[in-house]
Amino acid sequence: MTDLPREVVDAAERLTRLARRAVDDAEAAAYERDRDERLDEYGFTARIRESDDTLVLHPAEWLDGDTARMDRIEDTDRAVEVPLSGSGDPEEWDDVETHNAEVVAQVAERTGEIHAANARAFADFMGNHYARRVETATAAELEEFLTEYYPRNAWPSEEERDAVTQSLEHVFAVTETALPEFTAARR
Template sequence: MTDPNAVDADGAGDRGGDGADAPNDTELPREVADEVERLTRLERTAVDENEIEAYESRRDELLDEHDFTSRIRDDDGDDVLILHPEEWHEDGVIRTDRIDDIDRAVEIPLEGAENPDDWETVDEHNRDLVAAVRADHGDVHGDNAAMLADFAGNHYAKPMDALTGDELAEFRTEYVVRNAWPSEKQQNVLSESIELVFETATEAVPKRQF
């Protein structure tokens, strides 16, 4: 007889939070969720088995540090990364009677119209741009550039120097405020850091940022 409190782990994602755009006030920090998403995307596009294993291993290590686990759920052909507490599991299934707060779970769409097929290429471009900003302008601006790269890659799957004014406004007023926790030094030079990212990429800064 089927246990009414047990559901398949891959089907429990609809019990999660509001997705990657919602702040996660649980024990899984947003920067960890962002990195887990990045590693998952890299793992999905990698060809070399050693690379795939390395991405999987690093992802599992990050989640283990917070007693979380990950699953991929198929939503009508679109894959969604589900992150939820390990304590909800027993023998590979979710125990609904153990779910104390559905908002502890995180849902991150991995596919969609806004995600390019060459996500890995986009991420490499953003990381190279971060490295250039860091090398030319120091760690504070480099850390801000890395923060922008996480936002651009994980939320819009696009080069950060291609972000629109509205997207930069979202980054500054929502993502940074609720999800990124920059240092005071980073906050003080954030506008300059954004300008340096576009300057380094030889692109014009979009006008609207607020």
Template sequence: MPEHDEGDASTGAPDDLPREAVETVERLTRLAREAVDDREASAYRDRRSAVLDDYGFTARVREDENGATLVCHPAEWLDADGVVDFEAIDDTDRATEVVLSGPGEQGAWAEAEARNRDVVEAVLEAEGSVHAANARAFADFMGNHYASPMSAAREHHVREFLEEYYPRNAWPTDEERAVVEQSLRAVFEKTETPYPLD
């Protein structure tokens, strides 16, 4: 990211976001994505907008085959309909991108793994080793593929795990396979999160 400079003297807006602002916006974005309540998620996004407004910036999350990326750029690049006007882009270096999910997100992976490990241990203590093995498989899937805690999983994550990852990569025993959905319910119960397939 370029160093923060003095910006446009006529508007008082900086030419790029300071590092501390980027870190705050990233944190609020992650909290909004992980929130299980729509009102809570909206509150985080509103706080993110307030931070960005101070610098004349806006943000969106780009989703593609490589995962999710937070994109912050000057609000002046948008037209009246909120669509990027490419003719208004004066310097692409003013934009900042932060990977939110996908390969290479080691910091987020470590944080997710720590949270997931605690959940697996809770499942082991309450439900036993068979359910814990399934919980561990789900933790590996969410951590390695999405750098996310299990509590952040949505319906498409759970279906991908059950239909693709689990039979191909988890090498479950017959006993584990027979109770895998019960195990996932235990995971969401421990994180006080609604089961996405209900």
């Protein structure tokens, strides 16, 4: 389990995206400085893994200068990975986020906070990883969400974990879309 609170991870992602959209280098540097200062409070640092365009947040103690030292890494679950890929069009990403936030609000209104929290985690996954609306998820993406993203990035309560599959059903019901069949161990 990571040492970073979810709100710090969310802020780091938001500031990284703002830095990418910045119109000049000074603005981008200011966003990155803000992100780095927030992470530093928890002893973490950020880097972009270029091979798959992922923001990686990990303990600064893993580094010797700019090089990760494998002998210093005891528990890789302390790191957080936030995919940044998508269409690359900031306006499209904003449209996707607006749509997905509306779906989350509808889930909250119909079913309550536990399902809303899971819907928000799924919206973050689909928006940030694929820059797509929640109802466009494939079976493989649902499996990836449940087995990879959710346990490592959502920090669910026991109640949220127990309800996550039903929460996905609510997301698809709100969007009036059929839920794809998937084979991941349902929680």
